[in-house]
Amino acid sequence: MALPVRKFDAVIVGAGGAGMRASLQLAEAGFRVAVLSKVFPTRSHTVAAQGGIGAALGNMGEDSWHWHMYDTVKGSDWLGDQDTIEFMCREAPRSVIELEHFGMPFDRNADGTVYQRPFGGHMQNFGAGPAVQRSCSAADRTGHAMLHTLYQRNVRANTHFFVEWMALDLIRDPSGQVVGVTAMEMETGEVYTFHARAVLFATGGAGRVFASSTNAYINTGDGLGMAARAGIPLEDMEFWQFHPTGVAGAGVLITEGVRGEGGYLLNKDGERFMERYAPNAKDLASRDVVSRAMATEIKEGRGCGDSADYVLLKLDHLGEELIESKLPGIREIARKFANVDPVRDPIPVVPTCHYMMGGIPTNYRGEVVATAGGGREAVVPGFYAAGECACASVHGANRLGTNSLTDLLVFGKASGDTTIRFLKENPTFKELPGDAADVTMERLSRLDARDSGESVYDVGNELRQVMQMHCGVFRFPDLLEQGVRRIKEVEERVARIAIGDKSKVFNTARVEALEVENLIEVAVASLVSAHARKESRGAHDRSDFPERDDENWIKHSLWLKEGSRLEYKAVHMTPLSAKTIEPKVRTY
Amino acid sequence: MLFRIYRFDPEKDAKPYMKDYQIELQATDRMLLDALIRIKAIDDSLSLRRSCREGVCGSDAMNINGKNGLACVTRLADLQSPVVLRPLPGLPVIRDLVVDMSQFFKQYHSVMPYMVNNDPPPDTERLQSPQDRSELDGLYECILCACCSTSCPSFWWNPDKFVGPAGLLQAYRFLADSRDQATSQRLDDLEDPYRLFRCHSIMNCVDVCPKGLNPTKAIGKIKDMLVKRMV
Ligand SMILES: Cc1cc2nc3c(=O)[nH]c(=O)nc-3n(C[C@H](O)[C@H](O)[C@H](O)COP(=O)(O)OP(=O)(O)OC[C@H]3O[C@@H](n4cnc5c(N)ncnc54)[C@H](O)[C@@H]3O)c2cc1C
Ligand code: SF4
Ligand code: SF4
Ligand code: FES
Numbered sequence: 114m115a116l117p118v119r120k121f122d123a124v125i126v127g128a129g130g131a132g133m134r135a136s137l138q139l140a141e142a143g144f145r146v147a148v149l150s151k152v153f154p155t156r157s158h159t160v161a162a163q164g165g166i167g168a169a170l171g172n173m174g175e176d177s178w179h180w181h182m183y184d185t186v187k188g189s190d191w192l193g194d195q196d197t198i199e200f201m202c203r204e205a206p207r208s209v210i211e212l213e214h215f216g217m218p219f220d221r222n223a224d225g226t227v228y229q230r231p232f233g234g235h236m237q238n239f240g241a242g243p244a245v246q247r248s249c250s251a252a253d254r255t256g257h258a259m260l261h262t263l264y265q266r267n268v269r270a271n272t273h274f275f276v277e278w279m280a281l282d283l284i285r286d287p288s289g290q291v292v293g294v295t296a297m298e299m300e301t302g303e304v305y306t307f308h309a310r311a312v313l314f315a316t317g318g319a320g321r322v323f324a325s326s327t328n329a330y331i332n333t334g335d336g337l338g339m340a341a342r343a344g345i346p347l348e349d350m351e352f353w354q355f356h357p358t359g360v361a362g363a364g365v366l367i368t369e370g371v372r373g374e375g376g377y378l379l380n381k382d383g384e385r386f387m388e389r390y391a392p393n394a395k396d397l398a399s400r401d402v403v404s405r406a407m408a409t410e411i412k413e414g415r416g417c418g419d420s421a422d423y424v425l426l427k428l429d430h431l432g433e434e435l436i437e438s439k440l441p442g443i444r445e446i447a448r449k450f451a452n453v454d455p456v457r458d459p460i461p462v463v464p465t466c467h468y469m470m471g472g473i474p475t476n477y478r479g480e481v482v483a484t485a486g487g488g489r490e491a492v493v494p495g496f497y498a499a500g501e502c503a504c505a506s507v508h509g510a511n512r513l514g515t516n517s518l519t520d521l522l523v524f525g526k527a528s529g530d531t532t533i534r535f536l537k538e539n540p541t542f543k544e545l546p547g548d549a550a551d552v553t554m555e556r557l558s559r560l561d562a563r564d565s566g567e568s569v570y571d572v573g574n575e576l577r578q579v580m581q582m583h584c585g586v587f588r589f590p591d592l593l594e595q596g597v598r599r600i601k602e603v604e605e606r607v608a609r610i611a612i613g614d615k616s617k618v619f620n621t622a623r624v625e626a627l628e629v630e631n632l633i634e635v636a637v638a639s640l641v642s643a644h645a646r647k648e649s650r651g652a653h654d655r656s657d658f659p660e661r662d663d664e665n666w667i668k669h670s671l672w673l674k675e676g677s678r679l680e681y682k683a684v685h686m687t688p689l690s691a692k693t694i695e696p697k698v699r700t701y
Numbered sequence: 702m703l704f705r706i707y708r709f710d711p712e713k714d715a716k717p718y719m720k721d722y723q724i725e726l727q728a729t730d731r732m733l734l735d736a737l738i739r740i741k742a743i744d745d746s747l748s749l750r751r752s753c754r755e756g757v758c759g760s761d762a763m764n765i766n767g768k769n770g771l772a773c774v775t776r777l778a779d780l781q782s783p784v785v786l787r788p789l790p791g792l793p794v795i796r797d798l799v800v801d802m803s804q805f806f807k808q809y810h811s812v813m814p815y816m817v818n819n820d821p822p823p824d825t826e827r828l829q830s831p832q833d834r835s836e837l838d839g840l841y842e843c844i845l846c847a848c849c850s851t852s853c854p855s856f857w858w859n860p861d862k863f864v865g866p867a868g869l870l871q872a873y874r875f876l877a878d879s880r881d882q883a884t885s886q887r888l889d890d891l892e893d894p895y896r897l898f899r900c901h902s903i904m905n906c907v908d909v910c911p912k913g914l915n916p917t918k919a920i921g922k923i924k925d926m927l928v929k930r931m932v
Contacts, residue, residue, distance in 0.1 A: 152750070152752055152758070152760060153759075153760075153802070153806075153845070155758075155759070155844070155845055156752050156753075156758040156759060156760050157758075158752070158753065158758075160753065160757050160758050160844075161753050161755065161757050161758070210824070210825060210826055211822075213826040213827065214818075214822045214826075214827065215815075215816065216815060216816030216875075216878065216880065216881075218834065218837045218841045218878075219826070219834075220831075220834065221828075221829050221830065221831045221833075221834045222831070223830075223831060224828070225826075225828030225829055225830055226825075226826060226828065227826050251841075254757075254842060257757060257842070257844070258841060261841070265814050265815035265816070266815055268810060268814060268815055269815040300795055329752040329753045329754065329758065330751055330752050330753075330754060331752045362729065362731075363731065365754075365755045366755075442757075445756075446755060449756070449774055449776075450731070450755070568742070568745075569745070570741075570742040570745075612745055613744075613745050613746065614745050614746035616710055616712050616713070616746070617712060618710065618711055618712055618795065618796050619748045619795050619796040619797075619799050620748070621741075621748045621749070622741075622745035622746065625745075
């Protein structure tokens with residue numbers, strides 16, 4: 114069946130930080146661009162980012178992008194591509210300054226410059242230390258301030274938003290070029306084809322594949338699901354970041370900025386245990402290191418509370434004044450979700466799924482690259498991706514705090530610029546294939562036709578439990594093995610999902626069912642990739658292969674939906690202009 | 702716990718009705734949103750917006766036992782049973798707890814909600830003293846949830862003409878920014894019997910803001926600025 118068609122120069126799916134930084138480039142350059150979002154733009158999950166944006170401005174002591182680059186490569190456990198990392202760290206200061214010019218309400222120093230706080234893994238002198246103040250912040254609401262600023266700037270640029278429109282599938286023509294997406298207007302339930310010369314994905318993360326997550330409900334990996342169904346590989350999906358400090362029981366995040374400002378972790382004996390695991394950086398070691406230390410404390414019986422299943426984050430010694438001025442949102446969260454006032458009492462915290470290092474493979478220009486003609490990095494014409502849904506890969510096996518917001522700004526802009534170049538070089542629309550809407554229509558009619566079947570709720574919960582149990586902070590060979598089997602069973606159940614509500618107007622049951630179809634691609638990719646990677650690196654920690662294996666595993670995983678198959682590609686060890694940072698043992 | 706929820710599906714309901722849901726809460730159900738998600742698992746036809754579940758995205762504003770608030774940061778323990786839930790008042794209902802926010806955003810968009818500074822951008826940041834920056838505290842934190850505007854009688858009567866507390870708070874956010882250069886244009890635009898002066902300081906807005914912001918105070922400051930520039 115053919116769908117009504119709308120035509121735009123470019124379609125951007127996602128109005129978070131990455132999508133709106135990209136749309137700004139296109140709208141200000143005068144292109145007809147449609148920005149689709151499941152939620153009103155300022156409700157995108159970038160709004161929840163707390164701690165800051167990493168950029169070597171050097172406002173509060175010496176810093177350089179070379180140091181930032183070193184920390185990022187080391188943080189990535191040498192799985193990050195050094196060309197993209199150089200690009201990001203070099204461009205970061207300019208991107209932050211630009212954001213300030215857009216009106217971002219950064220905190221300020223006495224001399225009027227942007228305030229920067231210390232953050233985990235960010236050091237002076239090529240990792241030698243001490244900690245550097247690199248995280249540009251607006252209290253502990255940096256993401257909120259940034260997302261609103263970008264939205265405001267887009268209002269000024271007259272960007273055309275399609276609010277509460279859910280993209281369903283990517284459309285490629287027989288040559289593989291991307292020519293549009295299908296999408297559903299949630300208010301009416303109507304489905305349309307968006308025909309475009311270029312499509313840019315900025316759909317954010319998929320943290321909702323885990324039962325315990327800092328992520329919003331809408332973070333369901335839709336971009337990854339759409340890409341996978343259209344034959345695009347997903348890169349490095351075994352690497353999931355567990356943030357050390359999610360509120361125990363609730364999952365809500367407590368920013369690392371708390372430790373940046375001087376807070377620290379305690380076990381049940383009141384011991385500041387990070388001193389044992391990371392004698393130098395202590396509580397400001399990289400996230401994978403801190404999360405593992407916490408999980409070890411809990412596993413060895415030194416957790417707090419009746420079930421000994423959390424540790425404590427102490428910050429009362431910072432004083433009420435500092436907490437109110439620099440960490441007001443944290444105080445609010447702790448009171449609401451943990452029933453403690455951090456001015457007096459420590460906050461119970463546990464490692465919680467937070468960030469997806471993997472995603473849609475891109476290069477430093479924001480072009481999506483995939484296997485074709487014998488190569489692993491052929492540019493997919495007309496297709497771009499940026500932000501958490503993309504794998505550039507700047508974060509490798511472990512992302513440093515503050516580097517995601519940097520990623521959104523730098524690669525949001527770069528992908529926007531690359532799209533503009535492509536639009537100029539390719540002024541005509543490629544034809545929509547006759548079967549453009551088939552995948553989508555089949556998915557929708559399957560849901561509409563079925564009267565009874567699995568519930569979205571049950572299947573979704575099962576999926577999250579499997580990931581939580583089989584793909585967590587510590588990974589074990591037998592659990593991975595079973596996990597792959599169990600997630601394939603969940604996959605079969607997903608195909609049998611039925612919804613009771615078949616109405617058209619704002620039917621969120623249908624939306625949730627379609628989201629689970631994306632989550633399952635993410636979950637299968639993660640477990641299959643994790644099962645195959647026989648080493649420990651960054652966030653991927655295997656009991657049977659506890660060491661990093663540089664000889665065999667400095668390579669990116671590529672998972673393909675067809676046949677649930679894996680391929681590998683080399684890590685880019687050569688930066689654009691700097692010298693290669695050679696792999697070393699990683700200690701903090 | 703008993704929940705009495707406003708239901709309306711324009712495709713099949715001639716008019717809205719209230720529906721009761723009696724549910725067993727689990728120990729982990731802390732907030733109203735947790736309960737709503739449990740209800741949705743039983744009756745998937747209930748529609749509501751939600752995303753961040755921590756009070757920062759502004760999606761799940763609704764009328765809770767007669768008062769506007771966010772479901773995700775409203776503690777179940779603080780609620781009287783039955784919990785009566787209605788869509789935000791004064792806006793057209795699309796379905797169930799989902800309202801059409803167009804009018805609300807139109808007013809927000811009408812205040813030029815972006816920084817205007819026509820000087821050529823310097824190579825570095827525009828400097829701002831910590832004191833000047835602190836003028837933005839209590840303003841920039843708005844999450845555009847609409848709890849305030851939809852509890853404001855003046856906004857109910859004139860949603861097309863009165864900017865409303867949320868929009869005015871943002872208008873003042875830019876007036877208060879030492880980097881902004883459009884002060885007189887912004888004030889000209891607000892010097893209007895409806896856009897600004899429909900506010901009669903009833904303070905409903907302050908009472909409901911889930912972020913503890915004070916639109917009435919901001920509105921007062923805009924009025925002060927108008928008075929000052931007359932003399
Ligand atoms: C609690 C928390 C705190 C964080 N703090 C920090 C921090 O201090 N510093 C830092 O660097 N990073 C931080 N991060 C990480 C960072 O915030 C995210 O990685 C980043 O904001 C993701 O931005 P994005 O633009 O890629 O996606 P998002 O902001 O998640 O936006 C995704 C967009 O895609 C849209 N979308 C998705 N699917 C569809 C679809 N099918 N159709 C249409 N639209 C769709 C959504 O509506 C949304 O507009 C934090 C993350 C969390 C969860
Ligand atoms: S103080 Fe003004 S804006 Fe606030 S509710 Fe009253 S009339 Fe409305
Ligand atoms: S001022 Fe408060 S109540 Fe009004 S929209 Fe902003 S956050 Fe919501
Ligand atoms: S879900 Fe985001 S504010 Fe409640």
